[in-house]
Amino acid sequence: MTQPPIHMQPSNLTPPQVVVLGAGMLGVCTALHLQARGVQVALIDRRGPGEETSHGNAGVIQQEAVSPYAFPFDAATLLATALRRGVDIHWQAAAMPRLLPYLLRYAWHSLPRHHAAITLAYSRLVAHATAEHQPLIEAAGAQHLVTRRGFRFGYRTLQALDKALANAHRVHATHGVPFEVADAAALSQAEPALRPGTLAGALHFTSSWSVSDPGGLVALYAKLFEQRGGTVLQGDALTLEAHASGWRVRTHGGWVGAPQAVVALGPWSGNLMQRLGCALPLFVKRGYHQHHAAPQGLALPLLDAERGYVLAPMRKGLRLTTGAELARLDSPTNPVQLGRAQACARELLDLGPEVDSEPWLGNRPCMVDMLPVMGPVARHPGLWFNFGHGHQGFTLGPVSGRLLAEQLTGRPTVVDPAPYRPARFGV
Ligand SMILES: Cc1cc2nc3c(=O)[nH]c(=O)nc-3n(C[C@H](O)[C@H](O)[C@H](O)COP(=O)(O)OP(=O)(O)OC[C@H]3O[C@@H](n4cnc5c(N)ncnc54)[C@H](O)[C@@H]3O)c2cc1C
Incomplete structure (x- = not known):
């Protein structure tokens, strides 16, 4: 079967520069932070935003959780x-x-001796948890x-x-x-x-x-992303494939392509990694x-x-x-x-x-080392990971979205991204 060309975007869609796969807390915050840096983003999920893990958690923004x-x-x-x-x-x-x-x-x-070093890297992210949620809560009207x-x-x-x-x-x-x-x-x-x-x-x-409604907060963040001109589409992230001009993924409205793609599929990230030959633990x-x-x-x-x-x-x-x-x-x-x-x-x-x-x-x-995976995938140019936030992904969404967006747009970063890079697992 011949594959449709990348320009088969759903009609009326401005071609995105980045597709973000997964609209949980991590994906939505990544999309918002890329958008805030002038990047055209399409956010893609098979369900509505914030309906999976980011819905069912205990809803605590854990400023106290300095140690995984x-x-x-x-x-x-x-x-x-x-x-x-x-x-x-x-x-x-x-x-x-x-x-x-x-x-x-x-x-x-x-x-x-290992956990002490991991705690240091983890606590640097957690230190920004409430401060990074605050402007999003305000702008989304989620007080x-x-x-x-x-x-x-x-x-x-x-x-x-x-x-x-x-x-x-x-x-x-x-x-x-x-x-x-x-x-x-x-x-x-x-x-x-x-x-x-x-x-x-x-x-x-x-x-x-x-x-009091963790999924509701993510849905309001996603609405903010749309109000600011972002696009939320339904589609299957497992269709992601490399393409001449970057990456493309099949949505309900057709193929959507972009030079860069961010995987923020939470616990399902492993399914896509396997297909891409990246066996992360x-x-x-x-x-x-x-x-x-x-x-x-x-x-x-x-x-x-x-x-x-x-x-x-x-x-x-x-x-x-x-x-x-x-x-x-x-x-x-x-x-x-x-x-x-x-x-x-x-x-x-x-x-x-x-x-x-x-x-x-x-x-x-x-992740086996208790640190999220956030950064570029050396093996696949234009591919970025933002997942593996374990017990504190609801807490860490905004700071992690910011860190990923800053790396992707080549700006100074809120914290040193080195400890979280996918490269530590050889990909
Ligand atoms: C019981 C429990 C309590 C918790 N309590 C807290 C807490 O109090 N505080 C805290 O900070 N953290 C807490 N957590 C952890 C937190 O919920 C997670 O770390 C966080 O929600 C992960 O967010 P995510 O965006 O990475 O994943 P998700 O929210 O799961 O988002 C992944 C998205 O990917 C989409 N997706 C998957 N496969 C595909 C596909 N093939 N195609 C398209 N889309 C796809 C899903 O539909 C989903 O929307 C808790 C977790 C649990 C289970």
């Missing part, structure tokens, strides 16, 4: 995980043969979705609270992350829904923000959510730190998001971890009935 989640080496967690008794980590046996090489590399990068009053980590025992407090002091000294401590009485006053006597206290990270840590009609709700999101799930107040109800399920992108759904987290949450407060008929399932796109 390391592989847990402590004996208690390892044993609970191995026996599949944990709440925070679960795994599917059928996925292990494929996942094991990635997990071993993840564990190696989590060794203290009504955002609460700027912090994120609480609750502890069931005083020993755990003391240990976390010592760490919070270290993080404050090194990275300037502000926090307050609440004992049980102060916590009860701040969150009257919590049953007395269940939590010994909490750390309140006051500079983090929370969003991307794996997924799955997470589930369910909303609850909690009669009292919470004022701020709360991490049940010793159990490993988050309760986040959302427009739709109190959203419980689970920790990590180690499975494959296409593994069957397994709600056991969600059930365990719900049982723990019911100890803390009256969750009320479930709101969703089915739990939501999403996939955190994780």
